[in-house]
Amino acid sequence: MSRQLLLDVLPAPAPTLGNYIAGPNGAALAAARSLKTGQALYLWGPAGCGRSHLLRGLADQPGGAYLQADQDARDFLALAQADPQAELPTLVAVDDVHRMDEARQSALFALYNRWRESAATGRAFALAVAGDRAPLSMPLREDLRTRLGWGLVFRLDPLSDADKLAALSAQAAERGLQLAPEVLNWMLTHHERDIRKLSALLDALDRYSLAQRRAITLPLLRAMLADPETQTP
Template sequence: MNRQLLLSVLPESAPTLANFVPGPNQPALAAVRALAPGRALYLWGAAGCGRTHLLRALASVPGARYITAGMEARAALPALAQSDAQAAMPTVIAVDDIHLMDDAGQAALFALYNRWRESAATGRAFALAVAGDRAPLAMPLREDLRTRLGWDLVYGLAQLSDADKLEALGRQAAERGLQLSPEVLNWMLTHYDRDMRRLATLLDALDRYSLATRRPINISLLRTMLADPDIHTK
């Protein structure tokens, strides 16, 4: 097999509910799993806490829609909020990074909340999931929109502890049949990155590199791989 082909690192795995590492956020994950048409959910937390992962996972099902703040929101949100009352809506609408929304985006999201509430008890109900970096009362938004963030479910997401991340990495390694020492796992966490999706990508690359070079996985191999110009894990 061509070595370069073997060593080509796949893009980061798509976010799913199955590959989300909940740590202390198990209640929020359970709420996301149970989110049904007619319900709304607001997730908040600092960058890296997993809110985007959860929204993208929610929106990965057929008929769902993921929207980010910015130009996309300016076009998509008004179209959804103002569409014909009889028009089919996405089963799930996930709106991310609302703390970055301008006035027009906030107005459109306010209208979408009203549309969600009006349809909640009908056959045209849809689930609405929204995420931002702060708790509802602390959001820098227009007042009427800020109150709507608390209309239904609200969950704050905590950052994973290093122990949670090490446990998750160890579990992912075991699922691949890899025997990684605690030293290797700790090195990955302290010298490479603390983001779980990037760490999972590194683990994938390390597995491939070990197979290609026929060398056991240890810190020396990990250092060599990261210094290899043919390997792109960043």
């Protein structure tokens, strides 16, 4: 097996509702899972709380569409102003609304209006939006701030270290790996603390262990990270 792992570009697992580690955010995950056409959901919280993961997980489902705050405003307007007979997504996810400029805010405002007008019709779609703060605290135009609170609103909290350790332990167990507590603790305290990047590190460690035909230990983890063949040029 090749030892060329290219750690720096190793993709993290694609975000889905299934691999979202809820921690203290179980109610928000449940709301996302049960979101139906005609309903709206707003998620807010600090960086690293998992709001983008939830939105991407929602949009990954059949009929989903994912839009970022820095996309062309015409992408939003294409949905908001689409012909009534046009086939539209059944769910639209809009991320990082706190970064929207005036043109994109106007386009999102129009999309909210389209969502409300169609909510009780056969053309209804679900709308899931996320930002870094509560609706009324958003640095957005007043009429858009009001619309952010039209549906369910959930604050997301970052995972605690205990949640991350539990998540890594569960992922290791699914792979049939026996990881000593010192390995997990080292990963958490010496690597990036984003859970998806930690999951990618665990995947790399599994591959490296197989390539080296050695059990996973702290010295093996350190050797992998120091090995020039596991780094990008």
